[in-house]
Amino acid sequence: MKLSAYNSSIVERLTLAIESFDVGRVNLGEVQASLQAAIPLFKNDGSGVADVVRLAEADLEKIQFAVLAGEQHSAAVLRLDQLRSLIESMT
Numbered sequence: 309m310k311l312s313a314y315n316s317s318i319v320e321r322l323t324l325a326i327e328s329f330d331v332g333r334v335n336l337g338e339v340q341a342s343l344q345a346a347i348p349l350f351k352n353d354g355s356g357v358a359d360v361v362r363l364a365e366a367d368l369e370k371i372q373f374a375v376l377a378g379e380q381h382s383a384a385v386l387r388l389d390q391l392r393s394l395i396e397s398m399t
Contacts, residue, residue: 310355310398310399311355311398311399312351312353312355314353315350315355315357316399318346318349318350319357319395321346322342322343322395323392323395325338325339326391326392329385329388330385330388336368336371336372336380336384339368339384339388340365340369340372343361343364343365343368344365346361347362347365355398357395357398360391360394360395360398361391364387364388364390364391368384368387368388371387
């Protein structure tokens with residue numbers, strides 16, 4: 309099922325946060341917090357977008373606290389790329 313217009317607007321904000329992480333304007337904790345803050349904003353449109361964001365947010369938290377500091381950025385980029393792909397498949 310496709311994203312509603314409302315959920316698409318939230319995804320657009322998340323995409324900007326992810327892009328900011330990619331270029332170093334925000335750190336891992338900040339992009340993780342952006343995902344966490346977005347989860348309760350999603351409306352149930354049948355797309356499952358809240359679920360994929362919730363899983364990605366949990367994975368970023370694990371990366372932040374369980375992965376060696378030198379490997380965190382690349383692990384987070386990989387996970388965020390997966391999130392983007394999933395979201396793109398919903399649009």
